[in-house]
Amino acid sequence: MTDSRTAEAFSHRDAPRIFCIGRNYAKHIEELNSTLPGAECVIFMKPASSLVAPGELIRLPDHVGDIHHEAELVVEIGQGGRAIQPEAAREHIRGIGLGLDLTLRDVQTELKSSGEPWERAKAFDHSAPLGPLVALRSDMDLADLHFELSVDGAVRQSGHTAHMLVGVTDLIAVVSRSWQLQPGDLIFTGTPEGVGPIAAGQHLRLAGPGLESAEWTLA
Structure with a gap:
């Protein structure tokens, strides 16, 4: 596929907001x-320093317990707006791709138990590798997109947007x-089952029909 953009491009201009x-x-x-979440979605944010372009090393933090992969469909906003209606939301999408929401699982469990925010578990540097x-x-069809994550050649996660509790346009x-959404904002739309630990030296690959694949090595 042509005319694709990656996290590498984002790192050289004003950083987008990353909604997860x-x-x-x-x-x-x-x-x-x-x-289950309440009436609305669970939403958190990551900084631009969390982005990692395809082919770059993902540098994992040390001494933080289990680090889990979470494969996700990612939407890039092209036309900004506030209080966008679901039936008009598709018109606000510029790009679509695949990404990872890397999570310090032990840290997140600790934060949940004490009722603290998740930033330390979710918003660390290199926590949002982003494919093209x-x-x-x-x-x-935004409700009929399939994607997979493989770790060292073995499929770990297989997702389908039809299984989302809240679909892309509703998100x-x-x-x-x-x-108020701005051009370039990113929305990581949530992960399916199959999350699990990763470690330095492993190789990750995201792919899906109609979407560009992306690969990273963990360091």
């Missing part, structure tokens, strides 16, 4: 023994009620 959605797949909620973003085509509507 938690607990958006029922089976992932079950595997972590979590609870390609233009949203008219033939792309854009929800986020835009609290923030």
Whole structure:
């Protein structure tokens, strides 16, 4: 596919905001023994320093316990707006791709137990590897996109957007009620089941039909 953009491009201009959605797949909620979100989505943010372009080394933090992979569909906003209606949300999408929400799982568990925010577990440097973003085509069904994450050649996660609790256009509507979305903003849309630990030296690959693949090595 052509005319794609990657995290490398973002690092050389004004940094986008990175919105992340938690607990958006029922089976992932079950595997972590979590609870369903309330009336609206779980939303948190990551800094631009969390982005890692394809082919670059992902530098993992030391001495933090288990670090988990979370494969996700990522949406890039092209046309900004506030209080966007779901039926109009597709018009606000510029690009679509795949990314990872890396999580310090032991740290997150500790933070959850004490009722503290998740930033230390979710927003560390290199926690959001981002694959190429390609233009949203008219033939792309946002509710029928499939993606996989492989670690050292073995499939670890297999996701389908039909299984999202809150679909892509509804997510854009929800986020835009609290923030005026700007061109370049990214939304990581949540992860399916199959999350698990990763370690230095392993090789990660994201791929999906109609989407560009991306690969990283962990350091």
